[in-house]
Amino acid sequence: MAQKVSFTIVLASDPKHPFRTLSVPEDAPFTAVVKYVAEEFKVTAETSAITTNSGVGINLQQTAGNVFLKHGSDLQLIPRDRVGGY
Numbered sequence: 001m002a003q004k005v006s007f008t009i010v011l012a013s014d015p016k017h018p019f020r021t022l023s024v025p026e027d028a029p030f031t032a033v034v035k036y037v038a039e040e041f042k043v044t045a046e047t048s049a050i051t052t053n054s055g056v057g058i059n060l061q062q063t064a065g066n067v068f069l070k071h072g073s074d075l076q077l078i079p080r081d082r083v084g085g086y
Helices: 030-041 064-071
Strands: 002-013 019-025 050-051 074-079
Touching: 002 030, 002 064, 019 030, 030 050, 030 064, 030 074
Parallel strands: 002 074
Antiparallel strands: 002 019, 050 074
8 A cells, every 4th residue: 555645735826825735645646636736726737836835846747755755745836827926
């Protein structure tokens, strides 16, 4: 049985900072995690970015386990209309 990793992902564009906490297999593609969370927040996954709380962008072409090891469990989802905005 595959080990699981947990993420808490905040919708950074909403002033109320809603979040979703989810556990996924560590070998799951991180693109699937982003797609699921984007659907939960009703934003477009293809035009969203995932960053750490300190603003470091995350490459989506890796496994959930790698993201967890490199960046931890607290992440932010930023819809494209907010990426690079002020």
